[in-house]
Amino acid sequence: MGKKGEAPAIGIDLGTTYSCVAVWQNNRVEIIPNEQGNRTTPSCVAFTYTERFIGDAARNQVAMNPANTVYDAKRLIGRRFNDATVQGYMKVWPFKIIEGESGKPMVVVTYKGDEKLFAAEEISSMLLSKMKEVANAYLNTDVKSAVITVPAYFDDLQRQATKDAAQAAGLNVLRLLNEPSAAAIAYGIDKKATLRGKTNFLIFDLGGGTFDVSLITINKGRHKVIAVDGDTHLGGEDFDNRMVEHFVSKFNRMYNKDITNKTQSGRKALGRLRVASERAKRILSSAVFTSIEVDCLYDRVDFSSKIFRAKFEELNMDIFDKCMETVKKCLRYAKWEKSMVDEVVLVGGSTRIPKVQQMLQDFFDGKDLCKAINPDEAVAYGAAVLAAKMSGKGNRMVKNLMCSDVVPLSLGWESYGEVMCVVIPKNTPIPVTMKMNCVTTDDNQYSILFKVFQGERSRSTDNIFLGEFVLNNLPIAPRGVAEATICFDIDDDGILKVFAEESTTGNRNGITITHSKQRISKEDTQRMLKDSKRYKDKDEEHTKKVDAYTSLDNYVYIMDIKLKDERIRKRLSGEDLTEMDDVVKKAKKWLDINEIAETNVIADKKKELHWVWSMCESVMGQFT
Ligand code: AMP
Numbered sequence: 001m002g003k004k005g006e007a008p009a010i011g012i013d014l015g016t017t018y019s020c021v022a023v024w025q026n027n028r029v030e031i032i033p034n035e036q037g038n039r040t041t042p043s044c045v046a047f048t049y050t051e052r053f054i055g056d057a058a059r060n061q062v063a064m065n066p067a068n069t070v071y072d073a074k075r076l077i078g079r080r081f082n083d084a085t086v087q088g089y090m091k092v093w094p095f096k097i098i099e100g101e102s103g104k105p106m107v108v109v110t111y112k113g114d115e116k117l118f119a120a121e122e123i124s125s126m127l128l129s130k131m132k133e134v135a136n137a138y139l140n141t142d143v144k145s146a147v148i149t150v151p152a153y154f155d156d157l158q159r160q161a162t163k164d165a166a167q168a169a170g171l172n173v174l175r176l177l178n179e180p181s182a183a184a185i186a187y188g189i190d191k192k193a194t195l196r197g198k199t200n201f202l203i204f205d206l207g208g209g210t211f212d213v214s215l216i217t218i219n220k221g222r223h224k225v226i227a228v229d230g231d232t233h234l235g236g237e238d239f240d241n242r243m244v245e246h247f248v249s250k251f252n253r254m255y256n257k258d259i260t261n262k263t264q265s266g267r268k269a270l271g272r273l274r275v276a277s278e279r280a281k282r283i284l285s286s287a288v289f290t291s292i293e294v295d296c297l298y299d300r301v302d303f304s305s306k307i308f309r310a311k312f313e314e315l316n317m318d319i320f321d322k323c324m325e326t327v328k329k330c331l332r333y334a335k336w337e338k339s340m341v342d343e344v345v346l347v348g349g350s351t352r353i354p355k356v357q358q359m360l361q362d363f364f365d366g367k368d369l370c371k372a373i374n375p376d377e378a379v380a381y382g383a384a385v386l387a388a389k390m391s392g393k394g395n396r397m398v399k400n401l402m403c404s405d406v407v408p409l410s411l412g413w414e415s416y417g418e419v420m421c422v423v424i425p426k427n428t429p430i431p432v433t434m435k436m437n438c439v440t441t442d443d444n445q446y447s448i449l450f451k452v453f454q455g456e457r458s459r460s461t462d463n464i465f466l467g468e469f470v471l472n473n474l475p476i477a478p479r480g481v482a483e484a485t486i487c488f489d490i491d492d493d494g495i496l497k498v499f500a501e502e503s504t505t506g507n508r509n510g511i512t513i514t515h516s517k518q519r520i521s522k523e524d525t526q527r528m529l530k531d532s533k534r535y536k537d538k539d540e541e542h543t544k545k546v547d548a549y550t551s552l553d554n555y556v557y558i559m560d561i562k563l564k565d566e567r568i569r570k571r572l573s574g575e576d577l578t579e580m581d582d583v584v585k586k587a588k589k590w591l592d593i594n595e596i597a598e599t600n601v602i603a604d605k606k607k608e609l610h611w612v613w614s615m616c617e618s619v620m621g622q623f624t
Pocket of ligand 1: 015016017018019040206207208209235236237278281282283285347348349350351352353375376
C-alpha cells in the first residue's frame with residue numbers, strides 16, 4: 001500500500017515500436033508526454049560516435065545510422081539466438097546480432113568508436129529508464145514502482161527478462177500485466193463497466209509489428225481473459241513495406257533504377273523511403289490522398305509521388321482480410337456469437353486506418369467502436385489504473401478492480417501409453433488450482449513418475465515437456481487400487497506448481513515450473529495450435545490405439561486373476577487348464593511386444609481371446 005507523499009506508481013506500455021507511460025493523478029489517468037511533447041516514445045535506442053539517443057532522437061537519425069540504431073528489442077527479449085523468430089528478423093534488421101554466452105542473442109553496435117555488445121534486456125532497460133525519466137520530469141519526483149505490460153502470450157522467460165530489465169532501470173515491478181487486459185481495464189473504467197454487471201470486450205490490437213485479438217469479460221470489477229489469438233509478425237510495418245514496394249517499383253519504372261540492389265546507397269535510400277512511406281501512411285488515415293517527396297533518393301535523383309487512400313487499401317487488402325479472419329477465429333475459440341460482444345476496443349496505432357475500422361464495424365453490424373481513449377495509449381492507461389490500485393490509490397472503481405488472465409495452452413500429465421491427460425484446459429482463467437485422480441497401472445506399484453506437458457495434442461510427446469517428478473512409497477496394492485491426486489496450481493504471475501499426493505499416507509512430491517526454458521513462446525503456441533488441428537485425426541487414432549490396448553491389457557489381467565482362483569481351477573479339466581494358462585501366457589507376451597499394434601489388430605486379438613474365454617466359461621459355467 002502506498003504511503004502519503006510517496007511518488008506515485010506508473011503504468012508503462014513497453015511496446016515493440018512505441019512505448020507509453022501514464023499515471024493516476026487528480027482522480028483520472030494522465031498520459032505523460034515526453035520532452036518533445038509526444039505522448040508515445042519510439043522504442044528505439046541509437047549509439048553514435050559521441051552519444052547514446054533514446055526515443056525520438058534515436059528514431060530521427062535512423063536513416064543516417066541504421067547499423068547502430070536498435071529497435072524491436074521486444075522481439076528478442078527472453079529468446080535464444082537460434083530461435084526461429086530471432087533468425088528470421090536478423091535477415092531484415094539493419095543492426096547486427098551475434099550469439100553470446102549460453103545461446104543468448106547479443107546486439108552489436110559501435111558506440112564512441114568501440115564495438116559494444118548489448119543483450120535485449122539492456123536495450124529494454126534503457127527504454128524503461130527513459131520512460132521513468134519522462135515520468136520523473138512530469139511528476140517532479142523519483143518514481144520507484146510500475147506496472148509494466150507484456151503481450152498475453154509472453155512465456156515465463158520473456159516475462160522474467162522484462163522484469164530484469166525493469167529492475168536494472170531502477171523500477172520495482174508491481175505486476176506484469178497482459179496488454180489486452182490493460183486495454184479492457186482502461187475501457188472498463190472509462191465506461192464504468194467495473195461497476196455494472198457483465199460486459200464482454202473484444203480487444204483488437206494492431207500495433208507496429210504485432211496483432212492480437214482478445215476476448216475479455218469484466219464482471220463486477222473482475223476481469224477474465226476468455227481467449228486470445230493473433231499474429232506476432234503482422235502490423236503497421238507490413239503496411240509500410242507494401243508502400244515501400246509500391247514506391248520502389250514506381251521509381252524503377254520512372255528512372256530505370258533499382259534501389260533494392262543491397263549496395264550501401266541502396267540501403268540508405270530504402271531507409272529514407274520507409275520513413276517517408278510511414279509518414280504518408282499516417283496522413284492517409286485522415287486525408288484521402290497525400291504525396292511523398294524525397295530529395296536525392298538515389299543516384300542524385302529526387303523522387304516525388306502521389307498516393308491515394310484507395311491505392312493504400314488495395315495494396316494491403318489481403319492483410320486486412322487476415323485480421324478479420326483472426327477475429328472470427330477468436331470468437332470461435334470462445335464459442336461466442338458476435339452479438340455477444342458488448343464493446344469492441346481499438347488498441348495500437350494501426351487501428352487508426354479507416355479501412356480497418358470500417359471492416360470491423362461492418363463485421364459487428366454497424367456497432368460503434370471504442371475509440372474514446374487513444375489507441376496507442378489504452379494499454380498504458382490500463383496499466384496506470386492497476387498501478388494506482390496496487391499502490392492503494394484511485395477512486396472506488398479503481399479499488400474495486402480485479403484482474404485475471406488465462407492459460408494459453410492446456411497443461412497436463414502423461415498417463416499410460418503417452419496419453420496427454422489435461423488437468424487445466426487452454427484459456428482457463430488464472431490463478432487456478434485443478435486436481436485429477438490417478439491410479440497405479442501395475443500390481444504392487446511402488447512409485448508413479450509424473451511427466452508434465454503443455455499443448456493441445458492428445459499424445460503427450462507431441463507437446464512441450466515441462467518437467468517431471470516421482471511420487472514414491474505408494475501402499476502395496478493391486479493395480480488400479482492405489483490412488484494419487486495430481487494437483488496443478490498457477491498463481492497470479494503465471495508460475496506453475498505441480499504436485500501429487502497419495503491419499504492414505506499423505507505422501508507428497510512435486511515441482512515448480514518457473515522460468516524454465518521449456519515454457520513456450522507465442523510462435524510456438526500458434527504453431528502448436530495449428531498442428532493440433534492438422535494432426536487431430538492422427539491424435540484420435542493414437543487415442544483409439546491406446547484405448548484398445550488398455551482394454552485388451554485389462555482383459556488379460558482379469559483372465560489371469562480368474563485363472564489363479566482355486567475355485568475356477570477346480571472346475572476346469574487338466575487339459576483345459578493347461579490350454580488356458582498357455583493362452584494367457586501367450587497373450588501377455590503378445591502385449592509386451594505389440595504396444596504399437598494397430599487398433600484393428602488389437603481388437604482382433606481381443607476377439608480371439610474373448611472367444612477362447614467364452615468357450616472356457618461355457619465349460620465351467622458363468623463365474624464372476
Ligand atoms: P503501436 O505499436 O501501437 O504504437 O503502433 C505503432 C504503429 O501504428 C506504427 O506502425 C505506426 O506507423 C502506426 N500508426 C500510428 N498512427 C497511425 C495512423 N494515424 N494511421 C496509420 N497507422 C498509424
